[in-house]
Amino acid sequence: MQAKTAEEDSVDQRVRRRLRELRTQRGLTLEEVANRSSIDVSTLSRLESGKRRLALDHLPRLAAALSVSTDDLLRAPDAEDPRVKSSSHTHHGVTYWPLTRQGPASGLHAFKIRVSARRRKPPEELPVHEGQDWMYVLSGRLRLILGDQDFTVKPGEAVEFSTWTPHWFGAVEEAVEALAIFGPHGERLHLHTS
Template sequence: MPISFAMQAKDDDVDARVRQRLRQLRLQRGMTLDDVATRSAIDVSTLSRLESGKRRLALDHLPRLASALSVSADELLRAPEVDDPRVRGGAHTRNQITFWPLTGDGPAGGLHAYKIRISARRRTPPAELPVHEGHDWMYVLSGRLRLLLGERDFTIEPGEAVEFSTWTPHWFGAVDGAVEAIALLGLHGERVHLHTDHK
């Protein structure tokens, strides 16, 4: 009994590996399921069910899929390559704040993380504090951050974090030198801070 369970688990591992590898190789080559189906002489609905895990891999599928994707059967059985996890993206400066992206596309909850550097020259708030939809969160790494929230004026020291609704009139800048911080911005906050001329 334990042997059959072990064999079943091994078959499941092979199935999952081929399924992931099939999809990865197909997308790398810019091929559709129809393309692979034509080249492998396997019905497109069968291929779709293989990729989604709704159908088990048959032994005769392996050489035909490998040939369709121009790889050896060994390559098809190999574990899929892990995508490069590093976040790429250049700095973006707006209104005396430089933003470095720390997250890629599609983070949880639609939030994007940035390392920000607020210039020492950003000290004068606008006559009317901006308001927009969303929520901001910041953690100060170095320097002292000045945060205006409605009628209140805060000085945030290194090692302190703040979070606030951006429906509250707000502005942030430097107290007496450049400030570095980590910021989490939702879609609306990102649009306002990075893509508009709001001060």
């Protein structure tokens, strides 16, 4: 039995990574790809995990199962662009610039926000929703109402609070810039409702 060369090892690893990448991009299960390629699901699982060595006859069947060419299966996976590319949204006097990708609904999302100097009057009924909000003021003074308490948050100060408490934020005088982290419920409330 011969030892694998470094080149064989890197091709094997590349195909395994590419196989998993293409399968998940297409939303396919191991079982679906196994059925399409006529490869046993346990064999496919071991191929992806590196517990089984890739054979040449696997390549065309896997490529066909994933609707790609064999060359596409052999090439290195694309390097993901780490930059977050999303446009801003303005809602009720607050502009939100996303700083994180919009991933699973259960995830936290970070934003740079700018609160208009005209946003000074809280609504008659303060919103309440599931979750936790966090803000760090970069410039200006932020007015934060939590239940019966009224706070002024200055640059360099951070706040974290349960959104089960009736709450609202606005500007004291000039526009406010801050970093904010919202859970999915807070993100929906701040970006899509009153």
